[in-house]
Amino acid sequence: MRAWRETFAGLVMMGLCTGALAQSKSSRWSGWRGGRRDGKSRDTGLLKRWPNGGPERLWHVRGLGAGFSSPAIAYDTVYITGGVDGKLVIFAYDLSGRPRWKKEHGETWTRNYPGARATPTLSKGKLYLLSGPGKLVCYDAKSGRRVWSTEMSSFGGSPGGWGYSESVLVASKYVFVVPGGENCMVALDKQTGKVLWQSSGNGGKPHYGSSIVAVLNKVPMIVGSSRNGLFAVRPQDGRVLWTNDFSAGNTANCPTPAYSDGHVFWANGYGKGGVCLRLRATNGKVTAREAWRTRDMVCHHGGYVIHEGYIYGNNSGGWACLDLKTGERMWSDRGVGKGSVCYADGMLYLFAEDRGRVGLAEASPGGLRMSGQFSVEGRDKSWAHPVVVGGRLYLRYADNLYCYDVRR
Incomplete structure (x- = not known):
């Protein structure tokens, strides 16, 4: 068992958790919030001012x-x-914006805020996607050919009021997904779709966040979320390691938890705020104790990144910076307004949820110092996150996809 833990942990630490891609790290963004699901690009040599x-x-x-x-x-x-x-349609474009292929996945979500939700996950030549109604499909990423599929209803799951929104996690040989309910989390074989295990997790109905891998003292864990709050399971068998009910019963738990230096941070909207858990791992067992709570980061959809011991993220109608270890608020600022964030090369890329405003700011606990702004065209709300990879900034706003050169 110890050997298995160390092997899995080694894969994660090598950056292979969501896809061992035969490309340089600077040219891939293999899914939701990047290959490590931390919202941080490994790009360097980028513009410091626009x-x-x-x-x-x-x-x-x-x-x-x-x-x-x-x-x-x-x-x-x-x-x-x-x-x-x-x-629901998957579009594939080359790096010049020319179409490669497109594929119908099935029915899209047509109720509250209709349209696509989850970001595709890429791993070793395959693409994995969960639809709002609950269809999970594995495709060949080069051609769009369907490899296997399954339905969340087959595990007793049903979508919440805004549909399934999870970008499924692919790690080692597994696809991890949260149908919710009695089989709160399920692990599938990523090659065949075969069920490997089903876990009660925290028994919650599905909400709208995505799971992450965390490794502490060579002990890997899958950290997921539901309507009942946070939970963590062992990747090899789904055994529950810990739970936390801070955000249980919240209107909607949307953001993805963030992990750094033995701490898991999770903040949600609707006035809830955030919680930071201090993890300890001994002999394969993990405990999660609340280190602090905050109302200084009320985060609806836009998420947060952790860099050099500080959390930068959306706070109600603006932005805030918190100390990871203590929760102390370092600053709060309007910036471009409520939105989403990505980190790259010492800078924060901020994307407002309305009117297409985009901003660049230094990632510093000393304050939000803007060094460039512009706007893109679109309509209604934008809850997509910015992506910086290969020296380019990608922005999705409604039915538009923009690509910018941000190299120095």
């Missing part, structure tokens, strides 16, 4: 349909999803 009007736009495509999913980039291809005429 010219008036923003960086150079390389290309722009329209016609994605309705949706809130973010792009995933690998194999010299940009993957994005959208709701078109009641169908």
